[in-house]
Structures are given as C-alpha cells and as structure tokens.
Amino acid sequence: MKLFYYQRQDGTANFGDSLNLWLWKQLLPGVFDEDETTAFIGIGTLINNLLPDRVPNAKRIIIFSSGVGYEKGTPLIDDSWKIYCLRGLLSAQKLGVPASLAITDGAILVRRLFKTDSIKVNRFAFMPHIHHANYGSDIWKSICTEIGFAYIDPRSPIEQILSAINQTEVLLAEAMHGAIVADALRVPWIPVCSSARILTFKWQDWCSSIEVKYQPKYVMPWGDIYPPVARGIRSSFRATSHWVNWLQQDKFRFLGKISTSQQKLIATQLMYIAQNTHPNLSTEQRIEQLTVALEARLAQFKADLAWLK
Structure with missing residues (x-):
C-alpha cells in the first residue's frame, strides 16, 4: 500500500503535507510500501477531479480524513474507493456521501503522539501560508x-514546528494545519488571511468539524506573490471587497516588492489582530470526542487490512 500525499513541484516541504510521513508511519507501522495498487490518501486537501490521475496505478483508493478542494471538481466515487472519514461536513456534501463520514482532519491525532508541556516561550506567533513563506519569508520574519x-516557517522540520506551536500562547495562522495542530495541542489560534490563495472552503470544512465558525482576520496583500485571484476553486471567495479595497488604493498596488511603509502597516495590522481578537479553541470535550472517533476509524482500517491486501 502506497502512502500518497501532496508534494510540491519545487520540492519544498510543507507542514500539512509532511505530517503524513511523521504521523501515519507511527500510527500504522509496517503498513506502507511501494505497492501502488492501493493508495492511502491521508492529510491534505487531496480529493478533487485530478486525484485519480495522481494515483494512476491504484485499483483501490483509501480515504482517511482528507478534504475536498482545489482544482475544478470532484472525482467519481465508485466501488474501488473506501472512505473511512473526511475532514468535515462540506467535503461529505460535495461528494454526496453520508454526513457520518465527516469526522475531522487527521492531523489532530498529533495529540496522541506529541508530548506537550506547559512552558510558553512566545506570547504570539505567526505561521504563513506555504506560498507566502516561499516568496516572502524574510519579510515576514522581519515583520x-x-x-x-x-515566526513559524511551514517549511521547517515537523518536530520543530510542533515544539514552536506548543510553546506559543496564541497562534496567528494562515497555514490551516498550523491552526489544526494548535487546536489539537490546546493552543488558541486566530485565522489570518492576506491573499485569495487562502482557500475559504477548506477552512470552513474543518471548522465545521470542531464546531467553530471560520472568521478570518484580513491583512493587506503585497507584491506579485499575492495575486488577487488564484486559479480553480482555490479562489472560492474570488476578489472580495477585502482585496478590491486594497487594490483601489494606488499607493498599495502590487509592485512585486514591499515598501517600508507597507511593512510597518502590516506589522501594525498583525499586532492589532493579536491584541483585539478573541482566539479560537474547540472545547476539550469536542476535541477528545473527535480524536476518539478518528481512532475508531483507524481501528476499523487496521481490521480491514487483510482484505485490503
């Protein structure tokens, strides 16, 4: 059985994707090999019309906590698919499958594997979207x-990111799996959005599972790395008024770089958000309920392994 997860064409590691190697090999030791006839689809926004083409040799497709999103449509679900659980209710609705399959994102299982402590080093931390980290990491660090x-770089090693989140009192996150892991580790979080590359649908999908409303705080976009609209259904809210208002201001047009005044404004915005926003955190009862539910689906998967092989 082959573990499939999204790998960027530029070879850059990304926290949410890299969690697959770290998490599943601990929870399912000895299960995965190079046999591509069965594909295990775990953490990530991986369910879309291109998925069958990305696992072309798979005669069976196993879905475990993945979400629908990106590209332009959903795949045809047939008897070769086995869905154990999905990220949230929106994914179940898109696929036309029972709501009972909507559990939550599998990344919350880190709470069973990562040992937390009560020592907090950072009052606030910021974790950008991977695209924004790739092209603006130095600027974000400076801010x-x-x-x-x-500053938590989503390209850093898994253990380093987990420790950084754990040592933070409040996480401001563009990276959704930063927020998911923060919630799992009981670190309050605030969703931040600085471009239309942040996919509203997948955030709403996950938030539906933890019974928290997705209410992002907007930060001014900057440079060519922040196009107002991304391709496909990535741009589910399109060029909303948040981006239109910024684009209409000549002094903040997309220049391919960031000025000192822009950087100071963004710094001011982040500070204001941190100091004036009540952070999110699911209830202890809810997060434990979801963790147990995922463990039950994992146990079912293990019981089915003989059949799957």
Missing part, C-alpha cells in the same frame, strides 16, 4: 521581529 512575534 514578526518588529512586533515581538515568533
């Missing part, structure tokens, strides 16, 4: 330094 925030 965070200016306002005394820790």
